[in-house]
Amino acid sequence: MDDKRVPAELTPKLALGLLGHEEFGRVAFVADGLPTIRPLNHVVYEGLILVHTRHTTAFAQAVLAHPGLPVAYQADEIDRHSRLGWSVLVNGTAADVTDSRRTERLGPRVQSWLARPLDTVIAITPQAVSGLRLTMEQ
């Protein structure tokens, strides 16, 4: 394959930094015994990934039923043509933090990609953060 792209591993700190500059990602979790994915908007705040959602969503339901639910969160910025960019993966646990004082003022900053009333703030606590950046060979 004539491909001059070079993958470089990102440090966890750099990976979390890129995630903080992006606002759109996807969460994977297990519901009813099966893996599923949902697109979400997020902010990174004090090392946590905060998402603002609605208590009726599949993700919120799963977290409310299982505080500390294991999740994966992924975001990327890959150019469709050059296929250069980066991808970040976070493994961690999710909990409802809607009533936490710290998130009261943060919640409104996290917009949903769907225009529905949002009432639930979920924090993902990273346990492992990894990432790759794809650049062109020099």
Add this chain to the structure above:
Amino acid sequence: MDDKRVPAELTPKLALGLLGHEEFGRVAFVADGLPTIRPLNHVVYEGLILVHTRHTTAFAQAVLAHPGLPVAYQADEIDRHSRLGWSVLVNGTAADVTDSRRTERLGPRVQSWLARPLDTVIAITPQAVSGLRLTMEQ
């Protein structure tokens, strides 16, 4: 929220059609008891989602160890500014089909977003396909 976007549910047929016009998505699966996500390139062929990967990847390892592994596959095209676009979710099972005659000629069409030698073709058989399209209110 002053948001004029209108979500419309897509039929499974339309959702799979959109997925077929996109080549980049993410698979969620459970490995070592924990959910995880990997970005992938795919083609849709005869109702199957085919991905070309390497046998050493976490996804291939999980599928090779558990043929029929439950997975979710998600792709989207959401404009960063207007936040209009679509998202498609497929729930299904994954199996190694590297040696299947049908995939022999398809494999090379499925490019990886990473430039590494690819030797494994995995087929995801959809069990449920859903999707949303976000358009502006007329």
